[in-house]
Amino acid sequence: MIGKIAYRLALAAVLAVGAGAAGPIPASEAAQAEAGALQKLIDEAPHGSTVVLPAGDYDGELVVDKPLVVQGEGVTLHSGAADKPAVAVRADFASISGLSIVKDSGGEAAAVLVEGDGVRVEGLRIVTRTIGIQLQESDGSVIRNNAVEATPELLGRSARASERRNGIDLYRSHGNTIENNRVSSMFDGIYLEGSNNTAVRGNVVDFSRYGVHLMYTRNTEVEGNRGSHNVTGIMAMVSRGGTIAGNAFKLQKGSVNSQGMLFYEVEDMQVTGNELVGNRVGLYIERSANNVWMGNDVSYNFVGIQLLDSADNELAGNRFVSNVIETMADGSAGNRIEGNYWDAFQGLDPNGDGKSDLAYPMNPFFQRLTKDTPAFQLFFQSPGMKFLEGLMAADSADWTRDRAPLMEQPALAGAADSAAEPAASGATATAGAALLLAASTIILLGVRKR
């Protein structure tokens, strides 16, 4: 107990002097009976060596403040301190791998805090009520093969956002790689703020708020990530440059604000070959310019694409199939939109070049109506709404339009051919026969003379 207090005082003193530059904490002062033993191993190891932590369950927190390779296969670390991360990596070029971490303290301290540059965090399993892995001004680090999930009572269901923290959180950290991690039931799966040149590849995020959230970033490369049941798959806001390619986000339709991908004030981004299937809105684009959306598969969403007040973008070779409403576009006449496939559009191709000579105009009536009065959203796909839209089609000069829509679906890698499982025709046939029989019986009873 006294040791614990001493450790806290020491830590407070160290933090007051300046966090990143903390010297090694003397083993005698490090407390927490069991985690203290691990800390001692770390403290005693020479610079650049490998420390293999002995397997077992430990209570407490660890600090890595010199370039070590810390391996913790079979180690489970429980941290209940609200003000300290379970593992703090303060040194440049340190690495940590293999641990299981349970951080059920709440509070603001992350499960794993990385402050050094060139750090590797690999193969951790983190169950946490706070941020999973947090990078603060860390450059050139690699976060790979980790699993971050919420504590069991929050897993797999939609909880209040205030109960959750981000899975992997980068703040003013540049040139990092976030690869093959799995995040479930957190706030934002992977959150980048003011961080440039990050590669986010092959991660899986589900049951969280946003899958990948970019805020004020530049040149982020988001590739091959997957997710489902989030509010939004990829949320790019006020960001420039980079690519978003080959990601797949599905079934994000539970929330009234959900979508596959959202772009707000985004510039110079290449968005290619993504799959957005079964979401409330497939692609939501607002006030963005000079981006390219190409070869994306947007299918089975309630709204295919919502395109608002955007200009100078290119939208080509995308596939829009079986969306309840294909487009809600307004104020976006100044884009190069050409050669997309819209299954609800009947084109005309007299010269046989595979592109329609008729343009596909996008009626902005419903978008304008519901923007002014959201209550009218109740008329979504009402048969009378289509009638009214038809009446309001006179002034179509300023509409957004696809100049030359494709006549046939483009072949896209990984395109969803069908969201359905093969129909069980036996059951349908039986039910159909039963219905026929019942109907015929009623009819016969009716016409029978008696």
Next chain:
Amino acid sequence: MNAVHVARREIKLGFRNPWSYSFLVLFTIFSLLLLLIGAQSPGGGYTSTTGSMLSLILYLLPLMTLLIGSFSLTAEKEEGSWQLLAVYPLRTSSFVFGKYAGLSLVLGAIVAFAFGASGVAGALAGGGFDLRTLLLFLVFSLLLVLLYLAVALLIGTVAANRWQALTYAVAFWFFTVIGWPTLLIASLGYLPYLWIKPALTALTLLNPAELVRLFVVVRLGGGSILGPDYYRWVEVMAGGWGPLLFAGICLAWIAGAGGIAVWAWERGRRHG
């Protein structure tokens, strides 16, 4: 004599009526067409395919129901059979309820026959509806029949003859199915902004087409598209008590329209 007699007579009359058979053929062909549309892009849940099928059913079925239902009542007046029935010790409510039950069975048989045929045809040809979709459309159609039939009785009561009934029926169909958004957007625009949503919600409860359509959309998992304004309604309707609550609303609707019909019919009987 009681409601059961009236209902049985109604079924008998219904299936001797050539109108019923032309609607039977029409709706069967129509549901086979839905099958073809559905086969083009299969998929569960709320997609463009299920959305357009709902719209197509909304175009045809309410009109069919209104015509068959209201004509059945005006025929009683025009052909003099009501004058005959009125001398029997038959309560007006039994008469109207019997009519309603009988006509429900006639229309239900037509709808069941059509979906049964397309279910069998789809299964034989391969790639038809899956069972869930078939049943959902069946329920959707039956709900439309039940609600619009109550209105049809009201129209049949008010109208003096077939031609009046035709006019009223088409008008009601047009304003509830086709002209509804136009009507509401135009008229609610004059209300203060904060009144629009409550007014819209209340008016939607009065429109059987929108009521049933929205319920089915929510049950298909499409509730989130209605936006944050209707979050609570959607949550309730999508939940376990949703169908029960909705059944309650439908019953209230039918009882309301039917009650007015009984009252008006009774008044006509007294005052001759």
